Amino acid sequence: xxxxxxxxxxxxxxxxxxxxxxxxxxxxxxxxxxxxxxxxxxxxxxxxxxxxxxxxxxxxxxxxxxxxxxxxxxxxxxxxxxxxxxxxxxxxxxxxxxxxxxxxxxxxxxxxxxxxxxxxxxxxxxxxxxxxxxxxxxxxxxxxxxxxxxxxxxxxxxxxxxxxxxxxxxxxxxxxxxxxxxxxxxxxxxxxxxxxxxxxxxxxxxxxxxxxxxxxxxxxxxxxxxxxxxxxxxxxxxxxxxxxxxxxxxxxxxxxxxxxxxxxxxxxxxxxxxx
Numbered sequence: 001x002x003x004x005x006x007x008x009x010x011x012x013x014x015x016x017x018x019x020x021x022x023x024x025x026x027x028x029x030x031x032x033x034x035x036x037x038x039x040x041x042x043x044x045x046x047x048x049x050x051x052x053x054x055x056x057x058x059x060x061x062x063x064x065x066x067x068x069x070x071x072x073x074x075x076x077x078x079x080x081x082x083x084x085x086x087x088x089x090x091x092x093x094x095x096x097x098x099x100x101x102x103x104x105x106x107x108x109x110x111x112x113x114x115x116x117x118x119x120x121x122x123x124x125x126x127x128x129x130x131x132x133x134x135x136x137x138x139x140x141x142x143x144x145x146x147x148x149x150x151x152x153x154x155x156x157x158x159x160x161x162x163x164x165x166x167x168x169x170x171x172x173x174x175x176x177x178x179x180x181x182x183x184x185x186x187x188x189x190x191x192x193x194x195x196x197x198x199x200x201x202x203x204x205x206x207x208x209x210x211x212x213x214x215x216x217x218x219x220x221x222x223x224x225x226x227x228x229x230x231x232x233x234x235x236x237x238x239x240x241x242x243x244x245x246x247x248x249x250x251x252x253x254x255x256x257x258x259x260x261x262x263x264x265x266x267x268x269x270x271x272x273x274x275x
Contacts, residue, residue: 084266
């Protein structure tokens with residue numbers, strides 16, 4: 001299965017290798033109206049009609065782009081709800097841009113567990129930051145970020161180790177933005193140190209994110225997760241898909257995540273607002 005997924009992502013990269021309209025900074029690409037002459041048999045005055053613009057790309061407020069970074073003195077609110085494996089997870093994310101290269105965030109999580117075990121109702125808070133090392137102004141136009149954070153006040157009784165207490169992570173994301181598509185990849189390592197468990201795992205996440213006309217967006221990605229202790233957290237291969245509609249600085253996002261080995265399905269909905 002891995003080779004087919006990686007092959008598909010490779011085809012996307014190859015298809016866009018020579019694409020035009022590379023965006024070098026988080027600025028808008030103005031819409032262009034294309035004019036075409038009307039057939040003279042129907043219009044003796046040879047008037048011209050206007051074709052609707054094909055796409056509108058505004059990177060500065062496209063908060064679901066894999067390479068998005070909260071701007072200087074901006075706030076990002078991301079309210080989420082997920083349902084998976086007899087669990088409901090609620091989250092509230094707040095991000096703030098310190099300067100054009102650095103943003104910090106806090107992510108408050110709460111889980112409701114319907115499994116019948118004594119694991120219902122816990123809170124955890126994640127604190128983290130993102131530092132932009134390259135804005136894509138070099139010859140390759142590759143943007144790159146350093147990611148880091150920690151998660152506190154979880155529970156050693158939680159069934160999912162990634163939602164346990166005392167979790168730390170560090171990683172890097174990189175990619176290239178075109179007018180209609182962003183290709184990105186993230187490598188992140190997480191360490192879990194709670195009273196009941198100790199393990200680490202690494203995620204490699206290639207993504208493709210598409211911008212369509214009328215402010216529709218879609219994204220697809222694969223999360224290849226490798227665990228150091230498969231008894232507590234098995235190796236996983238997640239297929240991630242999202243579809244969203246943008247209204248100004250607000251995005252409404254529906255998500256579907258599917259684990260290929262254990263056939264686990266996760267459904268989610270987010271509302272993102274940029275201030």
